[in-house]
Amino acid sequence: MSADPYSDEVRELFNEPRHAGRLDDGISVREDAQGVRVELSAIAGGGLLTALGFRVWGCPHLIAAAEAVCARFEGREARELEGFRTAQIMEILAIPVEKTGRILVLEDAVRSLGQAVRGRSDEA
Amino acid sequence: MSADPYSDEVRELFNEPRHAGRLDDGISVREDAQGVRVELSAIAGGGLLTALGFRVWGCPHLIAAAEAVCARFEGREARELEGFRTAQIMEILAIPVEKTGRILVLEDAVRSLGQAVRGRSDEA
């Protein structure tokens, strides 16, 4: 029997992702693993993340989680990215444990993004 | 599954037997076998059976068959009794084969009745 595999939050984020797309004038990172593809991009200024975007090839949970991540970090400090853990998002979105592997790809992407943003501002 | 074990004829004869009872002023015979009891009685005159009666302890098929036998021989020649075979009645009433044993008790009773009637008229 199939209990609903998607929470209301997942459906909403999947159906109407406000951060879908690549920010061409921002910093982008990409992770390919576990059969999924995750791309995150961000525009940062003064240590703050002013805009985020994502592109994902993967299941609805991963798409929803990527959208949730973008929404969450918008307006926040860029250095928070590096401490990001997926556990909380998995709980809020009620993502089934068997999807942990894929969601960890997102975690890796978020941290890479943090490093990339820090690298860029160190350069500047 | 239960196809109707009783034909319409059996139901009718069972529910309204016109020859039920013992003719106290006639000749009676009785057979006890196969767990059933059959009693037939007849009043005969000039070789003809003017009245017949039965009493039965047994299943509906046997009761119906006894009634059918009485109805059939009423007004007929007494000597016909001795040649009686149940096969035809079993067919007409659609009596299941597994009841053959009990119906044969009736056959025996009919023939005994034939002999008894003949014995009585030989005496006379």
Place this chain on the structure above:
Amino acid sequence: MKDVVYLDYAATTPVDPRVAELLRTLNDPDGNFANPSAVHIAGRRAAAIVESATAEIARMLNCDPRGLVYTSGATESDNLAIAGAARFRAHRGRHLITMPTEHKAVVDTFKALEREGFDVTWLTPESNGLLDITRLEDAIRDDTQLVSIMHVNNETGMIQDIARIGAICRDRDALFHVDAAQSAGKLPIDLANLPVDLLSLTAHKMYGPKGIGALYIADRPGCHVEPLLFGGGQQRRIRPGTLPVPLIAAFGLAASLARAQMAEDERHVAALGDRLWRGIRGVDGVTLNGDEQHRWPGILNVSIHDVEGESLMLALEPVCVATGSACNSQNQEPSYVLRALGRDDLLAQSAIRFSFGRMTTVEDIATAVEAYRAGVKRLRRLAPERAA
């Protein structure tokens, strides 16, 4: 069925009108007819229906809903419980215990297990149909894996003391299976507090539809069954096949109604049973099969001296009653259950089982009493005296 008086509730009951109405809604093409295994919206709605029905059945039994597995009826539940548990535990031992007065679905499953090499002890009942507990205590061995004793007997209505029997089984580490086809929804069954490991149900004896039953499997170490059927992964692989959602929903509603009006139903049935017994106990030669105590009042089984059973049954028409067990009634052999209570063939053959329930009226009972009295009288007049 307005032209008959239906007193064969132990064979099957009418569907409660509220349950029938639910079935109607679910069978409607606009209703939810989806497969609850499907992941799409319609499937998930169907799954939710199954879930809430299961919760209702669990509430009736005061058990964990996860312990319930749906089957096609009590026959399958009995087979799954008995053959399934015996085979699962065969490596520990091959001794099993039951009674010859169980339903055929139990008896014949044990006979099949005997052919597979299991060793079955058949405990005969006392003359009232009940099990003498000390005989069970003596029969249980170290290698006994399963004891199966029914709750309410389908022919006589006798109620076994499943709490005491279960306590002994638990003490001796044997699983205890109860066929509750006749009692579920009618007598309180509190699985949280009863030492029962496996329990068989069927909806059509408790005002639900035919074709759906369940097996309760306790969540205890060693309490598992090997599946009888293989297929899609439904029901944790214990019993595959597309779940018949409308039947399950109907079963759930039947359970919830049964729970809500159990006391009321029982009072009603007890009053009818009383009236029936008072009406026929005075007939010369009548004898009750089973005893007046420890009996579910919705089944009254009486024999009568010197009246032929099959003819009595036909004379009762249009009152619909049973001679032996309904499942057994094609074959006109004297009931093995009544023989086990010590009735001779003739008395067993004259047995009439009246069974009734929620929809039975006082008038139905009055008609039955009248028909019984008249039938006996007519058949006795029709019969020659017994040979001296």
Place this chain on the structure above:
Amino acid sequence: MKDVVYLDYAATTPVDPRVAELLRTLNDPDGNFANPSAVHIAGRRAAAIVESATAEIARMLNCDPRGLVYTSGATESDNLAIAGAARFRAHRGRHLITMPTEHKAVVDTFKALEREGFDVTWLTPESNGLLDITRLEDAIRDDTQLVSIMHVNNETGMIQDIARIGAICRDRDALFHVDAAQSAGKLPIDLANLPVDLLSLTAHKMYGPKGIGALYIADRPGCHVEPLLFGGGQQRRIRPGTLPVPLIAAFGLAASLARAQMAEDERHVAALGDRLWRGIRGVDGVTLNGDEQHRWPGILNVSIHDVEGESLMLALEPVCVATGSACNSQNQEPSYVLRALGRDDLLAQSAIRFSFGRMTTVEDIATAVEAYRAGVKRLRRLAPERAA
């Protein structure tokens, strides 16, 4: 279900309104609810209902009604046919043949038989899903007892040539079982002229209720099954349990409707299938699973390159479709049937099975086409390019 577009008929169909109406009558407490095993009037009437329903099903299959045994559905029929016949004939030989693309109810039963010591040959299909007959000829041995090949595949709709397969089996003295769950009532099946020994049916895929199926067993020497369940003597002891009369009657009516409008149903379904395929075949990267010939048009299974299957499925809502087999859809493993056709995991995972039937409208198909095109487009836009 007015708020969804239901295109999952291969999982289960709606109940035909005429069948639903019959069910309503039979579930009514004033309807005939009796146990057809009972000898009283009500029981005999119930038995007559069963008899005429059985005659209808037999008419649909052009077979002897005495060859039909009721079960709870095709899962049970498959188990009874395969395990039952294999065990019945085990003394003659223990070799069996089937395909990995069968339904789980068949596959898992054969796997269980392998654990019992039977020797099973698994014939893989050609890339279109069909069996190459010469491979069967090579695989049959002197000790082959049973061959089981389905009629219409539940995932792809591919139709096997059961007449030719059956002829080979008969020639080599092996029994031939056909799982006709998806084809019965939809394609002509003439058992008087087909060399088929055992055939599984289920009502809920042909506009009947869930919870009732049947197994046809040919009246030929050596063609028997050992029962899986034991109990009352119902159905010549092959399958005991109280017969669910309303479900059987509904199954019978569904069969008679199917027979009466088979050509009409097929035209309707073929037109819809055509429209659907024309609507989506042009989408970049779409590929048909199975081939365009030898296919039941009511099932269309398509994969698509570079679109993730689970997301596509959700994007299609409220169009209800399946990814793999419905019975299998809890588990998000790539379909074993599509893998057997040579699809890689990614393509198999992107498969969508559209299935439709009597009540599906042209608008439903138009909605599905639109949703598919839009979903693919959106998900492709959402995805980063493939790594170089």
